[in-house]
Amino acid sequence: MSGSRDAILGAIRHNHIQGEHPRPAVPLFDQAAPADLKVLFQKSLERMGGKILIPDVPDPMAPVRQAIVKPGPVVSCVPEFEGDMKITPQTKPTDIAPVEYAVLRAAFGVAETGSLCFTEKQLHVNTTGFLPQHLIVLLDPAQIVYNLHNAYQRPEWLQAHYAVFQSGPSATADIEGVLVHGAQGVRSLSVLLQP
Amino acid sequence: MKVGLFVPCYVDMFHPETGIATLELLERFGLSVEYPVDQTCCGQPMTNTGCEREAAKTEELFVRNFGKYDYIVTPSGSCTNQVRNNMTAIEQTDAVKHVRSRTYELVEFLHDVLKVDAFPWAEFPHRVALHNNCNTLRNLRIASMSERREEPFSKPKALLGMVKGIEFADLTRPDECCGFGGTFSVFEEGVSAKMGQDKVTDQLKSGAEYVTSSDSSCMMHQEGCARRMGANLKYIHIAQILNGARA
Amino acid sequence: MTAELHEELTDPHGEQLDHGAASSRPLKSRIAEPQPRGAKIRGNRPVDQSEAANRFMAATEHEAMHDARLWDLRQKRDKEMHGIEEWEELRNLASGIKEHTLSKLDYYLELFEKNATANGIKVHWAKDGAEHNAIVLEILRSRGVERLIKSKSMLTEECGFREFMAHNHVEVIETDLGERIQQLDDEAPSHVVVPAVHKLRTDVASVFAKTIGSDPDNADAHYLTECQREATRPLILSAQAGMTGGNFVVAETGTFVVCTNEGNADLSANTPPLHIASIGIEKLIPGLNELPVFIRLLSRSALGSPITQYTSHFRGPREGGEMHVVLVDNGRSERLGMEKFWPGLKCIRCGACMNTCPVFRRSGGLSYGATYAGPIGLIIDPTFNVHKYRNLPYSSTMNGSCTNVCPVKINIHEQIADWRKTLAGDGEISPVKKVMMKAAGEVLASPVVYRASLPLGRSALRHLPHFMLYNKLNTWGRKRDIPETPKQTFNEWYRKNRKSQEKSQSEGENS
Structure with a gap:
């Protein structure tokens, strides 16, 4: 196998492409960023098929409770909300399969695309991001960045082994272009902006 | 300004009226326009098919026909593209380079070179x-x-x-x-x-x-x-x- | 099976992005038109794309849906483009970054290997598809894996991976809906992003009825998608290994990135304890500053959505898990040395060139008889087998739309022209083309012979340009009228009306 490694690298060196090809500097393209990113985030999230839950100041978790309308296990990965299924060090990825709702907190959000970033730190078990039928996500509005260039300046990329941008629920249009949510991952995704 | 008129094979055979209109239109702007009668084609059918070698003699003929003009104008952008961007089957002599850089499609010639701002004679209520x-x-x-x-x-x-x-x-x-x-x-x-x-x-x-x-x-x-x-x-x-x- | 429809499965409305739903109104005819199949493959003989394209167009319902669906994607792409002021700058950057990385590919591959290994990823190197398959089989066998779930990967299509695993008694389950449809129908993907785009919903209903027991009379896309979800989930939960491809590989952090809309790559990677990623060596980019350029361009170019629903970054195995990356060459290092054709390695497999290609939209991706269809296929496929794919560069009008939608600015239409030259130079051109062009070249090189070949006053057919004239089949006239022949050519008009007025100075000059 090291034979193939050396052969491939050797062939690449032998077939080196001609000319100068310097590494371009990539700007952040964030000059036009609005001061309040919440509005743009919401608009982008809704375009991607996600929902924004309306906050309730006296009872912050009320919107989460109200969003849970179907019977079935609820797993919570946030201290603010009590689920009825606990994730322990023994929980296997497949154990999440029967879950109807997972309540998670996103590491941060991206206004440009309505994306939510989860790493293993927020997910506890990675499959809580996509094996449940529905996701309810808490997002601190202070943790919304403007665009993807800003997003990749964040520290999470050098800390986590697994990190995912989830932008709306699972989707497919593989049959005649008809959009269907919940192809393999979650069927719906709701976000509560909550510090 | 001496202008050579190139009338592509399709136009020559099927739409002589387009060639005539091009010639008359250019003359309306006071240009001296000549049509070298021994012209044939720009070589595009061969080049387009990948047969560059087969295009060489046609390209040579094109340069012989049009080398002496300040501009070569043709009512075809496709042929202009062939001459300007793809006439590479022959050695790139000064004459070839001159012809390639001076060949214009009619619209861009009127728009960019002559910078025409009126066609007082033209009316087309359709x-x-x-x-x-x-x-x-x-x-x-x-x-x-x-x-x-x-x-x-x-x-x-x-x-x-x-x-x-x-x-x-x-x-x-x-x-x-x-x-x-x-x-x-x-x-x-x-x-x-x-x-x-x-x-x-x-x-x-x-x-x-x-x-x-x-x-x-x-x-x-x-x-x-x-x-x-x-x-x-x-x-x-x-x-x-x-x-x-x-x- | 009667899959219960969840109430979320309703048509989108309002501001919500609809990916492609706009063209999803039911077809007028409900008569199930049989699905046209792809190109006939006869060993190493040159693939006849036009023969398969003609059969696809004869299936008018299929052709109409295919064209409308892909054109819809092209328009959605345009809309996204207009939403991003720096669009053309992003394309320049993407092209420059890819060119830079390819110019130092050995350095970046070693850097990735070092960083990924440090994070606990086992990195393998495969010079071709066979070695790739053998490496993966060895990993699976040593861990007793009988069922593998995987997300879509064009590289594994190149490697003939599924067939190989079937021979070796490993069950492979595709988890992308389109790819799963194609797997169940024993057909290759017809498009790099939407693998079953050439199928009508009735075709899918018939495939699913035969394979996963859905109602053969229910061709509702929501129902069919739900059936697949329900049928696949137990397989996902019981698989012992998962496999993904990789869209981008970040050398400086040892990260690889997978983009899907269904979340199926995350399921494949995170549910079983073992994750294997097969990645072509051209997928490298330097660092995290470069990554957003591609993430911003990929889905906008492909589907006209700002980002894929899932953009997943893998930097190391999870606790208790195992992660392998197989870096595959399969002709790429050789392509790097092809002066005219190395820029094809910049491709990020977005499929925008296919969506915009007027030939692809009317032919169907399977008509190309190769792993890669459409414009990018025309310039990549001959690098795998120049004889078998020698006709493909002719399946283009060289209109240049592909080049201008390409997010990494591959000069696709120029490379198509270069391939034609290369093929003709290497004798890989069909005899009929060669004979016609040789004759045309001789006639057009001589004004005397040329003029003599244009006798007026006979049948119109005689007046067709030479490449048509020499074609005895009269393919021009099959569906088009032949132009009327005027009384005289321009040349004759000029000689008669103008030449006499000219001074005789030019008479002797043109011979």
């Missing part, structure tokens, strides 16, 4: 759909293209806009290739004809009476499809409209 040949659009950049994020512009529309009474019909897929594609039209006849039929259908839906273009080759293909389909559309080269043709 609803017209404009077709840009793909080489003319994307290689010569005669107009902005829908694929790119760029400021909209169109040299043929700018010129046609100076014609009295003209009305433009909008296509749903204005930049879609019509399927002519040179030798593609015979080697891949099935897809070529289907693309042509779809183009004609789009033109019909736009409510156009006339289709115009700075390339006869695309229109020959489209007109062939339109006739077979029984479509009531007329095809006219832009040179004729700009030269004052009434219908």
Whole structure:
């Protein structure tokens, strides 16, 4: 196998492409960023098929409770909300399969695309991001960045082994272009902006 | 300014009126225009098929015919593209380089070189759909293209806009290739004809009476499809409209 | 099976992005038109794309849906493009970054290997598809894996991976809906992003009825998608290994990135204890500053959505898990040395060139008879087998739309022209083209012979340009009228009306 490694690298060196090809500097393209990113985030999230839950100041978790309308296990990965299924060090990825709702907190959000970033730190078990039928996500509005260039300046990329941008629920249009949510991952995704 | 007129093979054979209109139009601007009678072709059919070696003698003949002119003007963007960007089968002598850099498609010559700002003799009170040949659009950049994020512009529309009474019909897929594609039209006849039929259908839906273009080759293909389909559309080269043709 | 429809499965409305739903209105005819199949493959004989394209177009319902669906994607792409002021700058950057990385590919591959290994990823190197398959089989066998779930990967299509695993008794389950449809129908993907785009919903209903027991009379896309979800989930939960491809590989952090809309790559990677990623060596980019350029361009170019629903970053195995990356060459290092054709390695497999290609939209991706269809296929496929794919560069009008939608600015239409030259130069051109062009070249090089070949007043067919004239089949006239022949050519008009007025100075000059 090291034979193939050396052969491939050797062939690449032998077939080196001609000319100068310097590494371009990539700007952040964030000059036009609005001061309040919440509005743009919401608009982008809704375009991607996600929902924004309306906050309730006296009872912050009320919107989460109200969003849970179907019977079935609820797993919570946030201290603010009590689920009825606990994730322990023994929980296997497949154990999440029967879950109807997972309540998670996103590491941060991206206004440009309505994306939510989860790493293993927020997910506890990675499959809580996509094996449940529905996701309810808490997002601190202070943790919304403007665009993807800003997003990749964040520290999470050098800390986590697994990190995912989830932008709306699972989707497919593989049959005649008809959009269907919940192809393999979650069927719906709701976000509560909550510090 | 000495101008050599190149009349591509299609125009020569099937649409002499386009050649005549081009010649007369250029003369209206006081230019001395000559048509070297021993011209044949720009070499595109061979080059287009990959047969560069087979194109060499035709390219040599082209340079012999047109080497002495300040500008070479032709009512075909596709042939202009061949000369300017693809005439590489022969040694690139100074004469070859001169011919390649001085060959202009009629619309860009009027728009960019002569900078024409009026066609007082022209009047065309009809609803017209404009077709840009793909080489003319994307290689010569005669107009902005829908694929790119760029400021909209169109040299043929700018010129046609100076014609009295003209009305433009909008296509749903204005930049879609019509399927002519040179030798593609015979080697891949099935897809070529289907693309042509779809183009004609789009033109019909736009409510156009006339289709115009700075390339006869695309229109020959489209007109062939339109006739077979029984479509009531007329095809006219832009040179004729700009030269004052009434219908 | 009667899959219960969840109430979320309703059509989108309002501001919501609809990906492609706009063209999803039911077809007028409900008569199930049989699905046209792809190109006929006869060993190493040159693939006849036009023959398969003609059969696809003869299936008018299929052709109409295919064209409308892909054109819809092209328009959605345009809309996204207009939403991003720096679009053309992003394309320049993407092209420059890819060119830079390819110019130092050995350095970046070693850097990735070092960083990924440090994070606990086992990195393997495969010079071709066979070695790739053998490496993966060895990993699976040593861990007793009988069922593998995987997300879509064009590279594994190149490697003939599924067939190989079937021979070796490993069950492979595709988890992308389109790819799963194609797997169940024993057909290759017809498009790099939407693998079953050439199928009508009735075709899918018939495949699913035969394979997963859905109602053969129910061709509702929501129902069919739900059936697949329900049928696949137990397989996902019981698989012992998962496999993904990789869209981008970040050398400086040892990260690889997978983009899907269904979340199926995350399921494949995170549910079983073992994750294997097969990645072509051209997928490298330098660092995290470069990554957003591609993430911003990929889905906008492909589907006209700002980002894929899932953009997943893998930098190391999870606790208790195992992660392998197989870096595959399969002709790429050789392509790097092809002066005209190395820029094809910049491709990020977005499929925008296919969506915009007027030939592809009317032919169907399977007509190309190769792993890669459409414009990018025309310039990549001959690098795998120049004889078998020698006709493909002719399946183009060279209109240049592909080049201008390409997010990494591959000069696709110029490379198509270069391939034609290369093929003709290497004798890989069909005899009929060669004979016609040789004759045309000789006639057009001589004004005397040329003029003599244009006798007026005979049948119109005689007046067709030479490449048509020499084609005895008269393919021009099959669906098009032949132009009327005027009384005289321009040349004759000029000689008669103008030449006499000219001074005789030019008479002797042109011979």
